[in-house]
Amino acid sequence: MKLIAKFLRSTVVGPLVALLLVAAVVSLATPRFFQAQNLSNISLQVATVAVVSIGATLVILTGGIDLSPGSTVALVTCTLAILVKNYGLPLPVGIALVLLLGIVCGFINGFFSTYGKIPSFIVTLATMSIYRGLAFLITNGTPIFSISPQLDPLFYGKLLGIPLPFYYVIGLYIVGTVFLRNTIPGRGIYAVGGNESAARLTGIRVNRTRLMAFVLAGLSAAIGGVLLAAWLDSGSPNYGANLGLQSIAAAVIGGASLMGGVGNMIATLVGALIVAVVQNGLNLLAVPASWQDITLGSVIVLAVGVDMWRSSIGYAFSRLFRRTRAK
Amino acid sequence: MEMIVNRSGDRRPIPPQKPSWEIKEISKAFPGVQALDCVSMEIFPGEVHGLIGENGSGKSTLAKCLAGVHQPESGEVFFQNKPIVFHNPMEAKIAGVATIYQEFSLVATLTVAENIFLGRYPRTSSGMIDWEAVHEGTCQVLDQLSLNIDSGAVVKGLSVAEQQLVEIAKAISIESNLLIMDEPTAALGVVESRHLMELIRRLTKSGKAIIYISHRLDEVLEIADRVTILKDGKWVATLPITELKMKDVVRMMIGVDIEEHYPKEMNAQPAVCLEVKNLSTDNDVRNVSFTVNVGEVFGLAGMLGSGRTEIARAIYGLDKITAGSIHLYGRPVKFQSPSDAVTAGVGMVPENRTADGCLFNFEAPQNITLSRLKELLRGPFLSLAFERKVGEDYVRRMNIPAGALEKSVRFLSGGNQQKVIIARWLFSQARLLIMDEPTQGIDIGAKLEVYKVINELTANGISVILISSDFPELLAMSDRVAVVRDGRILQITKGQRMTEYQLIGIASGMGSNAEAES
Numbered sequence: 001m002k003l004i005a006k007f008l009r010s011t012v013v014g015p016l017v018a019l020l021l022v023a024a025v026v027s028l029a030t031p032r033f034f035q036a037q038n039l040s041n042i043s044l045q046v047a048t049v050a051v052v053s054i055g056a057t058l059v060i061l062t063g064g065i066d067l068s069p070g071s072t073v074a075l076v077t078c079t080l081a082i083l084v085k086n087y088g089l090p091l092p093v094g095i096a097l098v099l100l101l102g103i104v105c106g107f108i109n110g111f112f113s114t115y116g117k118i119p120s121f122i123v124t125l126a127t128m129s130i131y132r133g134l135a136f137l138i139t140n141g142t143p144i145f146s147i148s149p150q151l152d153p154l155f156y157g158k159l160l161g162i163p164l165p166f167y168y169v170i171g172l173y174i175v176g177t178v179f180l181r182n183t184i185p186g187r188g189i190y191a192v193g194g195n196e197s198a199a200r201l202t203g204i205r206v207n208r209t210r211l212m213a214f215v216l217a218g219l220s221a222a223i224g225g226v227l228l229a230a231w232l233d234s235g236s237p238n239y240g241a242n243l244g245l246q247s248i249a250a251a252v253i254g255g256a257s258l259m260g261g262v263g264n265m266i267a268t269l270v271g272a273l274i275v276a277v278v279q280n281g282l283n284l285l286a287v288p289a290s291w292q293d294i295t296l297g298s299v300i301v302l303a304v305g306v307d308m309w310r311s312s313i314g315y316a317f318s319r320l321f322r323r324t325r326a327k
Numbered sequence: 328m329e330m331i332v333n334r335s336g337d338r339r340p341i342p343p344q345k346p347s348w349e350i351k352e353i354s355k356a357f358p359g360v361q362a363l364d365c366v367s368m369e370i371f372p373g374e375v376h377g378l379i380g381e382n383g384s385g386k387s388t389l390a391k392c393l394a395g396v397h398q399p400e401s402g403e404v405f406f407q408n409k410p411i412v413f414h415n416p417m418e419a420k421i422a423g424v425a426t427i428y429q430e431f432s433l434v435a436t437l438t439v440a441e442n443i444f445l446g447r448y449p450r451t452s453s454g455m456i457d458w459e460a461v462h463e464g465t466c467q468v469l470d471q472l473s474l475n476i477d478s479g480a481v482v483k484g485l486s487v488a489e490q491q492l493v494e495i496a497k498a499i500s501i502e503s504n505l506l507i508m509d510e511p512t513a514a515l516g517v518v519e520s521r522h523l524m525e526l527i528r529r530l531t532k533s534g535k536a537i538i539y540i541s542h543r544l545d546e547v548l549e550i551a552d553r554v555t556i557l558k559d560g561k562w563v564a565t566l567p568i569t570e571l572k573m574k575d576v577v578r579m580m581i582g583v584d585i586e587e588h589y590p591k592e593m594n595a596q597p598a599v600c601l602e603v604k605n606l607s608t609d610n611d612v613r614n615v616s617f618t619v620n621v622g623e624v625f626g627l628a629g630m631l632g633s634g635r636t637e638i639a640r641a642i643y644g645l646d647k648i649t650a651g652s653i654h655l656y657g658r659p660v661k662f663q664s665p666s667d668a669v670t671a672g673v674g675m676v677p678e679n680r681t682a683d684g685c686l687f688n689f690e691a692p693q694n695i696t697l698s699r700l701k702e703l704l705r706g707p708f709l710s711l712a713f714e715r716k717v718g719e720d721y722v723r724r725m726n727i728p729a730g731a732l733e734k735s736v737r738f739l740s741g742g743n744q745q746k747v748i749i750a751r752w753l754f755s756q757a758r759l760l761i762m763d764e765p766t767q768g769i770d771i772g773a774k775l776e777v778y779k780v781i782n783e784l785t786a787n788g789i790s791v792i793l794i795s796s797d798f799p800e801l802l803a804m805s806d807r808v809a810v811v812r813d814g815r816i817l818q819i820t821k822g823q824r825m826t827e828y829q830l831i832g833i834a835s836g837m838g839s840n841a842e843a844e845s
Contacts, residue, residue, distance in 0.1 A: 178708070182709045183709065201683055203698050
């Protein structure tokens with residue numbers, strides 16, 4: 001009983017249960033869900049969101065919010081296209097440079113949100129427009145196709161029969177999890193989000209930590225941008241329009257608190273998967289687009305609800321089997 | 328007719344009357360803890376009923392049940408012999424129960440006036456809020472408390488003491504027959520506490536009953552007519568004040584006999600730990616100079632707002648230094664932030680442990696290791712297993728409930744939370760520890776443990792700067808005491824050479840010529 005209660009209290013359970021429920025419902029509705037090809041499609045579709053959600057999780061954990069990753073992604077795809085196609089730079093160099101661009105975008109977000117003392121919501125709301133505007137500027141508003149033949153295998157290649165993006169996502173999430181759980185800066189992120197003034201008094205450099213979270217978010221958006229460019233072999237100022245909100249939704253469904261200090265990487269991945277599985281299911285069932293938004297919104301609320309209520313569910317469960325003893 | 332006389336000499340008749348409020352066998356449980364177990368109590372009109380017990384004994388929970396915040400699982404409450412149930416705090420207020428909460432129930436971003444009338448703003452005939460009436464009512468009640476603040480001042484900008492007085496004002500301004508006060512003097516200095524005692528006497532004359540919950544046993548024994556003692560959620564005793572002695576009370580609370588004097592060990596060494604010279608900051612510290620020796624407890628005494636905490640902030644790197652110097656173990660230091668101070672071996676136990684001390688998203692081990700995470704590194708990574716072991720070590724050493732290892736420290740009592748914060752600085756091997764009101768709002772058992780820890784620290788050559796509004800505690804536990812007023816140090820004396828009376832005299836500006844009281 002004690003083990004079950006402890007499991008129920010762990011933070012991944014809520015979203016995991018929701019994911020299993022959703023997957024069960026969809027696979028009952030259509031046998032095509034559990035086919036290898038379909039699962040492969042899901043992992044391709046979720047890759048970009050999943051990678052960008054890593055950055056979203058880090059920022060949300062510090063108590064901030066980042067609305068701009070979608071625009072960073074657009075800017076990254078356009079810049080990569082221009083550098084490689086128009087200026088003929090080798091692909092690895094282009095990728096390295098746009099990753100640097102992502103870091104700079106994150107740094108700007110972080111600088112004004114910390115030392116600049118402007119709330120991150122406002123800063124990233126502004127950069128959401130500014131970065132996408134820059135993307136429009138450098139491309140004159142038109143997408144650039146066929147960036148490079150070397151780009152395609154980065155996304156569509158397979159290792160042991162499994163698409164490469166699957167490995168990218170798993171690998172990055174492992175790095176992210178280890179960073180948060182087992183490194184000093186990672187612990188600092190949880191501390192700053194949990195109680196900023198207490199964290200400051202224990203000697204943690206609060207501004208530096210929050211700035212770092214934004215820089216890493218910029219980097220993860222850039223990696224997402226490279227993935228997107230490889231998926232579509234093109235760069236466009238219109239790409240990634242929903243990524244900001246989707247990444248925040250993934251983190252929140254995964255149990256991250258917008259107040260900061262609560263949440264973890266694996267749970268965010270589960271959150272991103274829930275959204276992807278629901279969308280996939282609706283597509284397989286040829287549900288009209290109008291229903292897709294309604295279903296998606298309901299799923300988000302339900303998933304967060306299960307997460308919020310699980311501690312009361314766990315407590316009720318333990319009371320049924322155990323008399324509560326006096327302290 | 329029987330008369331009862333409480334310590335302050337008031338004579339109050341106990342007429343053979345019925346109690347106005349009756350609590351019968353109330354029980355309340357929270358996940359993992361039975362906070363109240365079949366507790367019964369009677370309250371008579373015009374009585375001051377003290378409610379005491381250790382942290383975790385159920386005092387605040389009982390108060391919150393009466394205030395409508397919690398709904399008990401079993402038991403009944405009677406008002407004037409009629410059963411009554413409160414589903415929410417508003418119902419309790421309507422029935423005439425006003426509450427002053429230990430943690431305050433103020434909205435920081437609203438003004439004093441807006442807070443006092445929160446939820447019951449008087450309306451004009453057109454249905455809009457009558458701000459004139461609000462302002463008038465606020466000034467009236469602030470006058471009653473002799474509180475000199477602007478009714479339009481935003482609560483966030485007030486000192487903790489002023490906020491506590493606003494919280495009290497809020498409760499007094501409600502029409503009530505039962506006033507529950509939970510630690511009303513926790514943040515108040517001696518002068519304000521005196522005012523409050525007088526106010527309580529005035530209020531009871533009109534038949535208002537008061538439940539007075541406090542860790543300051545001397546206050547309770549002074550003002551209460553009868554006292555109820557709770558332990559571990561159970562009722563222990565209800566006795567009239569005349570039948571109570573401090574020693575018995577404490578024994579009933581913690582089940583153990585204690586000595587009445589403070590357990591101070593003299594561990595000060597001649598070597599100098601901290602040297603502060605002509606220090607001034609942009610936060611009202613004016614030309615302060617003092618030294619702290621290795622193994623010494625250096626007390627900072629003063630009234631509220633005297634600048635004690637500001638001196639601590641200056642040393643800890645929180646405020647900008649405009650003049651003067653600080654030397655730590657002979658080396659000049661310039662801390663730009665607490666991070667620098669912590670690296671140099673300084674630590675701080677802050678005044679407000681929930682706002683600035685504990686991280687509620689962490690359990691005890693993570694709260695303890697936070698200042699010295701490097702110690703947990705095995706290769707490039709933190710060892711969570713080692714962290715767990717560190718947590719177990721300190722939990723055992725400092726008598727913290729084992730549940731703290733797995734649950735957020737939010738669920739610990741105030742005293743245990745404080746021990747976790749102190750454990751943090753033990754683990755970080757701080758050489759100088761600033762403790763700002765370390766025993767505020769915690770029970771005697773935990774206080775004794777804090778004193779024990781202070782002795783342990785000084786025995787190991789660690790110095791302590793102790794800020795406390797509990798003057799007997801400060802004088803007893805400090806090797807030397809500096810009296811602070813208006814950001815300046817007036818004098819520095821050996822702790823044992825000064826009486827509380829003299830200290831108050833100097834700190835409040837009545838001069839050191841005040842006669843000593845034995």
